[in-house]
Amino acid sequence: MKIAILVEGATERAFKKKLEEFLQSRLEQKMPRLHFITQDGPILKEKKLKKIVENLLDNDDYHAVIALTDVYTGKPDFKDANDAKEKMRRWVDNNPNYYPYTALHDFEAWLLPYWKTIQKLAKHNRSAPSGSPETVNHQKPPSYWIKEIFSSGTRGKDYNKVIDGMAILKNNDLMIAIKACPELKAFVNRIISLCDEEKIIS
Structure with missing residues (x-):
């Protein structure tokens, strides 16, 4: 099975290794080949999106x-x-x-369940946003919360989406966020x- 995954940017690519580790443990010999294709910005729209999807399916054997x-997205797209x-x-x-899917309201929502790790990396004890991670909304999306705790902490470095995203996920179980x-x-x-439909998470 060969699957292309269209993603917005570097943060999602940092997620690839953790995702593959999780899937490998669950799917074993049925593990697919995943190819993350970065758009370096918001996912393409309308005819441009249709063209890239059809090209991947029809010409690249996905x-x-x-x-x-x-x-x-920073714009009123959705x-x-x-x-x-x-x-x-x-x-x-x-x-x-x-198959289209969304991160609510941005990718960092899937990092919020690891707030203790975020506190440790940021060297700050700021409390996590209230409610479930995917309800943190447009007015102050999840990435803002993580940026703010890093800028407030004593580490002395701003949040880096790729480096810190990977560090947050590294020693944590993806099932917690799932x-x-x-x-x-x-x-x-x-x-x-x-x-393998028998391996779906209930």
Whole structure:
């Protein structure tokens, strides 16, 4: 199974290693080949998105394409997760081998469950945002919370999306974030279901 995953930028690429480790432990011999394709900005829209998806499926021999977008893009692109997924499906004419998913409201929501690790790395005891990670919203998205604790801490360095994102995930169990974040769970389960439906996380 060969799967292309369209992602916005470097932060999501930092997530790739952790995701592959988790999937390997669950899928074993049925582990797919994952290719993260960075857009270096928001996921492409409309005809541009359709073109890249069709090219990957028809010309590059991918069995499936997954698009992963933030709901918070800095622009009023999407009202919520459902709006984002509906638009991305429509732009690609509901191609059956294409699956859009979202990070609510940005990728860092999936790092918030590891707040104790974030405190340790930032060298600050600031409290985590209240509520479940994926409810931290447009007004102050998850990445802002992490940037603020790093800038307030005594480490003396600002938050680096790639380096610190990898450090936060490194010694933590991805299942913690999967259980805390329904959109992450749906994304991971999609990959698993394409390879072995019996291994889906309940």
